[in-house]
Amino acid sequence: MNKFEILDHTADVGLVAWGETKEEVFANAALGMFSLICNVEEVNGGFTTQVEVEGSDYEDLLVTWLNELLYLFEAEEVLLKEFNIQELGQYYLKAQVEGEPLDTQKHHVQRVVKACTYYEVKVEEIRPQLWRAQVYFDI
Numbered sequence: 001m002n003k004f005e006i007l008d009h010t011a012d013v014g015l016v017a018w019g020e021t022k023e024e025v026f027a028n029a030a031l032g033m034f035s036l037i038c039n040v041e042e043v044n045g046g047f048t049t050q051v052e053v054e055g056s057d058y059e060d061l062l063v064t065w066l067n068e069l070l071y072l073f074e075a076e077e078v079l080l081k082e083f084n085i086q087e088l089g090q091y092y093l094k095a096q097v098e099g100e101p102l103d104t105q106k107h108h109v110q111r112v113v114k115a116c117t118y119y120e121v122k123v124e125e126i127r128p129q130l131w132r133a134q135v136y137f138d139i
Contacts, residue, residue, distance in 0.1 A: 036113055037113055061092075081099050
């Protein structure tokens, strides 16, 4: 099973993430987003932090989660590649994220992702042990 796939859109870029659990689908959505920004295989460790966000439902939580990670990328200048979801309820997410500081000599930023949008956002359990999340990003 693929962790995520990129969706073509005229002005933005979309992403569908898959997972056996809702925690895995949130982690794979984050991995997919960072794969839009850079080659995540080039990202090592050295940076770890906790992220906690709240939302009104799973869709709001997903957008808030991804935008918080984008904030870390922009404000802290870090690329992330590991997303350990520790707690995930309908209104709350707590995770430990890992990556490394952005090094322009080592990392090539492929595209600038400005924000995760609410356009056609979905988080759904397709069947037991198969979750799907869909988001679009403003680029």
